[in-house]
Amino acid sequence: MGQRPNQLTPHESPIHYLGAEMRAWRNERGLSLGALGKQIRFNSSYMARAERGGQAPSADLVAAYDRALGASGALIRLHASIAQGVPLDRLASGHVAKAGPHVAKAPAALVGETDNQAPSEEGMSVPVRTDDGRIIFVSLSRRTLLGALGAGAAIAAASDLPAVAEAPRRSTLASSGADPIEHLKATRRVLIENDNLFGPHRVIPAVRQQVAAIKELRADRRGADRRQLLQLQTQFSEFCGWLYQDLGDFRAAEHWLREALEASHMSGDPELTTYILARRSQLAGDMRDPIEAVDVAEAAEDLATPGSRLAAVAATYGAHGQALRKDETATLRAYEHARELQATMDPDPRSSWGVWLDSAYIEVQRAQSLTVLGKHREAAEGFRTAISDLPAGYHRDRGVYLAREAVALGQAGEAEQAATIGLQALSVGLDTGSGRITRELARLDADLAKWRTVPTVTEFKDAMNESVLRQA
Numbered sequence: 001m002g003q004r005p006n007q008l009t010p011h012e013s014p015i016h017y018l019g020a021e022m023r024a025w026r027n028e029r030g031l032s033l034g035a036l037g038k039q040i041r042f043n044s045s046y047m048a049r050a051e052r053g054g055q056a057p058s059a060d061l062v063a064a065y066d067r068a069l070g071a072s073g074a075l076i077r078l079h080a081s082i083a084q085g086v087p088l089d090r091l092a093s094g095h096v097a098k099a100g101p102h103v104a105k106a107p108a109a110l111v112g113e114t115d116n117q118a119p120s121e122e123g124m125s126v127p128v129r130t131d132d133g134r135i136i137f138v139s140l141s142r143r144t145l146l147g148a149l150g151a152g153a154a155i156a157a158a159s160d161l162p163a164v165a166e167a168p169r170r171s172t173l174a175s176s177g178a179d180p181i182e183h184l185k186a187t188r189r190v191l192i193e194n195d196n197l198f199g200p201h202r203v204i205p206a207v208r209q210q211v212a213a214i215k216e217l218r219a220d221r222r223g224a225d226r227r228q229l230l231q232l233q234t235q236f237s238e239f240c241g242w243l244y245q246d247l248g249d250f251r252a253a254e255h256w257l258r259e260a261l262e263a264s265h266m267s268g269d270p271e272l273t274t275y276i277l278a279r280r281s282q283l284a285g286d287m288r289d290p291i292e293a294v295d296v297a298e299a300a301e302d303l304a305t306p307g308s309r310l311a312a313v314a315a316t317y318g319a320h321g322q323a324l325r326k327d328e329t330a331t332l333r334a335y336e337h338a339r340e341l342q343a344t345m346d347p348d349p350r351s352s353w354g355v356w357l358d359s360a361y362i363e364v365q366r367a368q369s370l371t372v373l374g375k376h377r378e379a380a381e382g383f384r385t386a387i388s389d390l391p392a393g394y395h396r397d398r399g400v401y402l403a404r405e406a407v408a409l410g411q412a413g414e415a416e417q418a419a420t421i422g423l424q425a426l427s428v429g430l431d432t433g434s435g436r437i438t439r440e441l442a443r444l445d446a447d448l449a450k451w452r453t454v455p456t457v458t459e460f461k462d463a464m465n466e467s468v469l470r471q472a
Helices: 014-028 033-040 044-052 059-068 074-083 088-093 142-149 151-158 170-176 180-198 200-220 223-247 250-267 270-286 290-303 309-324 328-344 359-372 376-389 395-411 415-432 435-451 455-467
Strands: 124-129 135-140
Touching: 014 044, 014 059, 014 074, 033 044, 033 059, 044 059, 059 074, 180 200, 180 223, 200 223, 223 250, 223 270, 223 435, 250 270, 270 290, 270 309, 290 309, 309 328, 309 359, 328 359, 359 376, 359 395, 376 395, 395 415, 395 435, 415 435, 415 455, 435 455
Parallel strands: none
Antiparallel strands: 124 135
16 A cells, blocks of 8 residues: 655645645646656655655756646746745635645646756745744745845846856857967856855856857867867866855756766766766765765775875765764774875876865865764864865855854854854855855754844844745
């Protein structure tokens, strides 16, 4: 006998209402979660949480439901209305809100093809405080997001990137005599600098533009030039994956890392392929997938040249996978292995991959793993050390470490200190729009609920209220 579906509560919130509508459409078409999941290539557990209202569905998931179930845009319009802040009573007045399917009786128009397009940069996951005090994440338009995050993010996103960030066109470059490969390399450096200062919202559209330009330039290039373009396409695709990872849009990050891996194979650069595999392990760690994090890291370490920096990078990310498995002994052993590789590696100044890896970087990753293992005070000390050692200019990374230190302190019961540091992290989060910072602070916000009468905690919670969208 199959498991009875959970009872839905569509009138609890707009997100719960959307989830109930999604399930109603699926049931009307006679599809199980597993069957639909295989069709639209989403994880069925994530789909179930979205239908229950336990997790806000992304714009991509809603669009996939709408297409596959023949909803003719009904689900997409409902999702857009929620993003615009339409109240629950108005949402329900336009739909059948009683028991039974809330869908039209038109025949199912199932889509046989899966959506292989890159997720849109217009849909961004942002925090929303619900009526019961929780913070959930909802996909909103870029315009709405900037309104929520405040002037700092808006200025950063609205200001023009330097002219070098404009995508080169073959005709323009031909007439100017510019070297497109050097132009693209310079552009990537500029975009990386802008990302670290202002966060991913401002940079993603420009990075995607560069990838499109590279694909256009490849059409009439051969030999060494074509290989260099493929290498640059790999680098820009990996960078785009990182930007989406920072936003917390893991499906988009996976898409761009797959693009990067494919381009790296075409470029014939084994070192670049190894680096992309190591990055996939890092992403799996952020997605809390221990098996993928460990297995991909081991594959990357096996491919890496013995004694290389990339071997140490892969080992570091694999160590966090062990922490996600809650195996403390294996975790500490894995970090010791990573430290040994880092201490004995060939610096290889010719290689540009993983140049940021040093003992301090390994220690901050270890601190994150200690948080997972419940070693909160030790983790907080690790983050504090990492912050003091961070080079100038790493604005967004400082905010991430501050947020993680605050979470560790909150878990350790140091509420006042956690709130003080959380406020510092929130300031950086507003500047950069980093999803990593926001998600850590949403966790801190929940952890500090029992200390809400402490003045500093009250100040932190008030600041969080001002920085997130209130649910209508």
